[in-house]
Amino acid sequence: MAFCSASQDIVIDAYRRESLADDEQGLGASLYVNGYRVGMLLSSGGGLILADFVPFSAVYWTMAAAMLPGLITTLFCVEPPVPAGTPRTLRDAVVQPFVEYFSRQDAGLILLFVLLYKVGEMMSSQMTTPFYLDLAFTKTEIGTVVKLFGFWATVIGGLLGGVLILRLGLYRSLWTFGVLQAIGLIGFVILARLGHSLPGLALAVSSENLFSGMATTAYVAFMANLTNKKFTATQYALLSSLMGIPRVIVNTPTGYLAEWLGWEGFFLFCMLSTIPGLWLLTRFRSWMEAEREMAAKANGG
Numbered sequence: 001m002a003f004c005s006a007s008q009d010i011v012i013d014a015y016r017r018e019s020l021a022d023d024e025q026g027l028g029a030s031l032y033v034n035g036y037r038v039g040m041l042l043s044s045g046g047g048l049i050l051a052d053f054v055p056f057s058a059v060y061w062t063m064a065a066a067m068l069p070g071l072i073t074t075l076f077c078v079e080p081p082v083p084a085g086t087p088r089t090l091r092d093a094v095v096q097p098f099v100e101y102f103s104r105q106d107a108g109l110i111l112l113f114v115l116l117y118k119v120g121e122m123m124s125s126q127m128t129t130p131f132y133l134d135l136a137f138t139k140t141e142i143g144t145v146v147k148l149f150g151f152w153a154t155v156i157g158g159l160l161g162g163v164l165i166l167r168l169g170l171y172r173s174l175w176t177f178g179v180l181q182a183i184g185l186i187g188f189v190i191l192a193r194l195g196h197s198l199p200g201l202a203l204a205v206s207s208e209n210l211f212s213g214m215a216t217t218a219y220v221a222f223m224a225n226l227t228n229k230k231f232t233a234t235q236y237a238l239l240s241s242l243m244g245i246p247r248v249i250v251n252t253p254t255g256y257l258a259e260w261l262g263w264e265g266f267f268l269f270c271m272l273s274t275i276p277g278l279w280l281l282t283r284f285r286s287w288m289e290a291e292r293e294m295a296a297k298a299n300g301g
Contacts, residue, residue, distance in 0.1 A: 013224065014232035014236055015080070016224065026217060027162035030163075032220070037151070041151060047059050086230050093234065094234065100231060100235075101226075101231075106284060106287075109283055114242050115242055118215065118277070120273035121208075123270045130255070130258070131258075135191070135192075135196050146205055153209040154212065156213070157213025161213060170225060173221075177211065177218045181212055181214070185270050192264045192267065223239040226239060
């Protein structure tokens with residue numbers, strides 16, 4: 001299941017990259033990410049509710065049937081134009097994408113940026129549930145607020161981010177949303193001082209998820225724009241695989257950090273952890289804005 005799911009994700013990412021123009025990648029990413037989140041919500045929460053009434057075998061048959069609209073839609077999709085120089089051999093499809101990527105300006109710094117841009121948000125999200133429980137919120141209160149306020153704030157943030165990318169451009173969006181993502185963590189610092197406060201919990205969850213949704217949309221669009229349309233699947237696989245590394249490595253010591261720094265200190269540390277990624281972003285300004293101007297001229301703007 002995991003192997004097939006990961007392979008499907010890469011094909012979908014490659015299709016989105018090849019089907020949309022560069023200035024459409026932000027909105028395309030927001031719709032893709034939000035669709036994924038809605039599907040996860042329905043399959044997790046909806047699946048558990050359904051399991052109270054029917055056996056789990058029936059639940060999984062229902063989930064399999066829910067895949068049919070996507071399969072039928074795929075049959076009606078049009079294959080994007082094949083760019084010149086598309087690999088014709090297995091070696092060209094596997095080796096050449098890496099050679100092409102690492103021959104670019106700032107290739108190593110870009111990979112480091114992919115690793116660091118969302119590291120503060122990843123660390124904080126790892127410890128939010130223990131944080132809520134430590135403030136004596138009940139599981140019902142956590143579930144209700146996170147699902148009701150957090151989920152919809154994330155969806156709105158993703159859509160808002162996609163629209164704003166069209167207006168601001170990708171570089172300014174990455175910078176603005178990254179700063180807002182860091183500012184959103186202040187809500188947890190305030191909540192740590194307030195203690196058990198449902199309005200404070202709702203505000204912290206909503207602001208953090210709203211800004212995180214915006215940053216994620218820009219982040220996904222940035223990775224899509226980095227791929228060469230001749231090698232979309234292989235290069236996107238490289239970048240998206242790197243995206244998951246901080247979640248595994250950096251999240252490991254978060255419990256020790258929270259115990260050592262206290263909750264306020266921990267979330268302030270997560271805020272500061274966003275600075276290296278934002279600093280690296282300034283190194284890409286010249287060529288990112290040059291690419292935007294070239295795309296605008298090509299589109300008659």
